[in-house]
Amino acid sequence: MKFEEFRRELKNLEKFAQGWRGVIYTGEWEGRRVSVKVAKSKDVLKAINKEAQILEKLKGIPGFPQILTKGEDFFVYEFIEGKPLGKVDLTPEQEKKVLRTLLTFAYMLDNLGINRDEFAQVYKNALLDNEGKVYLLDFERGKFSKRPSNVPQFLQLLYRKGYLNIDEAVELGRRYMRDREGVFTELMAKLE
Secondary structure (H helix, E strand, O other), rough: OOHHHHHHEEEEEEEOOOOOOEEEEEEEOOOOOEEEEOOOOOHHHHEEEEHHHHHHHHOOOOOOOOOOEOOOOEEEEEOOOEEEHOOOOOOOOOOOOOOHHHHHHHHHHHHHHHEEHHHHHHOOOOOEOOOOOOOOOOOOOOOOOOOOOHHHHHHHHHHHHOOOHHHHHHHHHHOOOHHHHHHHHHHHHHOE
């Protein structure tokens, strides 16, 4: 089914945001508030479908969009109410808590064989809800990989934020390929 057909099943449909590959709408479907990501053109169908496949693999895992259904040129997921992390003023303790959560997400994705490809810029595509829960959005550049590198990407963010110096970041990135769990544990301790 294409979005043009599916949209008849939606109530209160509104354009919410627009990205490089897709347009996001919000609305109601089967009694719940949802987001719908629709391919902007035929050229990006593969990327939109790949993102839906990634979300299907993450289904049931807290902190990620929960996909409900998909069609030829769209997918539907539960709407997530929250503010982008880059627009939230966090205390140092709150920031460390958020970073620990994001690090856990990065490590989990690496272990699932999903390379998100945007962890260095994660503050743009992560939301914080009113209860302090973190959600990681936007997998349109993501891919399945035998050698995902989400934690090594995340090291760049920790360096920019001053939690690591450049030598530590480089050394941990190299070591991560041999000892994922050890590096993850060491990074979690640095964020305590």
